[in-house]
Structure formats: C-alpha cells, structure tokens
Amino acid sequence: GDSVTQMEGPVTLSEEAFLTINCTYTATGYPSLFWYVQYPGEGLQLLLKATKADDKGSNKGFEATYRKETTSFHLEKGSVQVSDSAVYFCALHNNNDMRFGAGTRLTVKP
Amino acid sequence: SAVISQKPSRDICQRGTSLTIQCQVDSQVTMMFWYRQQPGQSLTLIATANQGSEATYESGFVIDKFPISRPNLTFSTLTVSNMSPEDSSIYLCSVERGGGYTFGSGTRLTVV
Numbered sequence: 754g755d756s757v758t759q760m761e762g763p764v765t766l767s768e769e770a771f772l773t774i775n776c777t778y779t780a781t782g783y784p785s786l787f788w789y790v791q792y793p794g795e796g797l798q799l800l801l802k803a804t805k806a807d808d809k810g811s812n813k814g815f816e817a818t819y820r821k822e823t824t825s826f827h828l829e830k831g832s833v834q835v836s837d838s839a840v841y842f843c844a845l846h847n848n849n850d851m852r853f854g855a856g857t858r859l860t861v862k863p
Numbered sequence: 864s865a866v867i868s869q870k871p872s873r874d875i876c877q878r879g880t881s882l883t884i885q886c887q888v889d890s891q892v893t894m895m896f897w898y899r900q901q902p903g904q905s906l907t908l909i910a911t912a913n914q915g916s917e918a919t920y921e922s923g924f925v926i927d928k929f930p931i932s933r934p935n936l937t938f939s940t941l942t943v944s945n946m947s948p949e950d951s952s953i954y955l956c957s958v959e960r961g962g963g964y965t966f967g968s969g970t971r972l973t974v975v
Contacts, residue, residue: 787963796869796955796969842905851964853905
C-alpha cells in the first residue's frame with residue numbers, strides 16, 4: 754500500500770540555518786502531497802501542499818517540490834527561526850486514503 | 864479551508880471511565896475522520912464517520928471501545944470507553960476540504 758518515509762529526528766539547528774527535511778513516498782497513481790506542522794501542545798496545521806508533479810508548495814518561507822522521478826517532497830527553508838520549532842509531518846492523499854510519515858521534530862536554538 | 868472546533872482540548876481521566884470528544888465543523892462535510900496520535904508517534908486513523916451510517920473502523924479499532932456518532936453533516940463525537948493508561952494520546956478529528964485535510968486542535972487525554 755501507499756506509504757510515506759521521512760527523515761528521522763530530532764533535528765537541532767541554530768537560528769538562520771538552512772533546513773531540509775527529507776520525505777519520500779510510495780504510491781500508485783497520482784497522490785497529492787502535504788507537509789503539516791504541529792506546534793507544541795497544538796493540533797496539526799497544513800503548512801503547504803502540492804497536487805501534481807513539479808508543483809512547488811510554499812508558505813511562511815517553507816518550500817517543497819513534488820518530484821515524481823525521485824518520489825520525493827523534501828521540505829526546505831532558507832533561514833529558520835526559533836518559532837519554527839515544531840514537529841513536521843509529511844503526508845500523502847491518494848484514493849480517499851491519507852498516510853502520514855512518522856514526523857520530524859525540529860528544534861531551533863537562538 | 865474548513866474550521867473545526869474540537870473539545871475538550873485536554874482532560875485527565877480515571878481508568879475505567881469514558882470520555883466523549885466533540886467536533887463541530889463550520890460547514891457540511893460528507894466524511895469526518897478520527898485519528899489517534901500516541902506520544903511521540905505519527906497519526907493513526909481510528910475510523911471514518913459518515914452521516915446516516917455506521918462508522919468504518921480501521922484494523923485494530925472496534926466500535927465497543929471507540930463508539931462514534933455522526934448525527935448530522937457538521938458534527939461528530941468519538942467516545943473513548945473503559946479507558947486505561949494505554950489510551951493516553953492526542954485524539955484529532957479531521958475533514959477533507961479543497962484537496963487537503965483540515966484538523967481540529969486535538970484533545971490531549973491522560974488516563975491515570
């Protein structure tokens with residue numbers, strides 16, 4: 754079945770560092786891909802999404818490009834802030850089924 | 864995207880008791896989804912709730928433990944029955960809207 758594999762955490766960065774969280778997927782057909790963020794003590798919020806190959810989702814300085822040839826949807830941000838500390842989940846939606854990666858905890862230190 | 868109000872936001876419960884979690888959506892939706900997020904884990908789908916029919920449960924989840932109601936197209940409840948410490952988790956409801964999923968803020972349940 755469909756699955757999502759994302760980079761294991763935790764990830765600790767200094768403020769203004771470059772962030773990459775890797776995500777790869779296995780799916781039949783043409784899934785939509787998502788990144789969700791979960792701040793401490795809160796539920797999940799949609800961060801960005803891409804619905805077809807070569808689409809780039811972006812929000813709050815974060816970007817991810819839907820790469821069908823490498824089945825990847827890596828999350829990037831050029832300069833992280835302390836307020837970006839959270840758990841990030843990669844997810845795919847395909848055939849009315851939603852699958853989540855295990856989550857990557859990011860801590861940004863001042 | 865849809866706005867979901869979920870309550871309670873957190874609760875501490877005694878083992879053997881039950882807790883009912885409510886989700887209210889700001890517009891009509893066909894399907895509502897209930898997820899569990901155990902400490903340090905990703906999300907696991909418990910069941911899909913359709914209005915006017917019984918919920919569809921995923922493997923490992925049963926109606927007697929997690930009864931669900933869906934009385935109309937904007938509201939659903941999930942009950943965690945006969946709780947044990949292993950039920951301590953975050954429970955989230957979700958709806959599909961505009962090609963993505965929107966989540967409630969979650970209910971953080973601690974069973975003591």
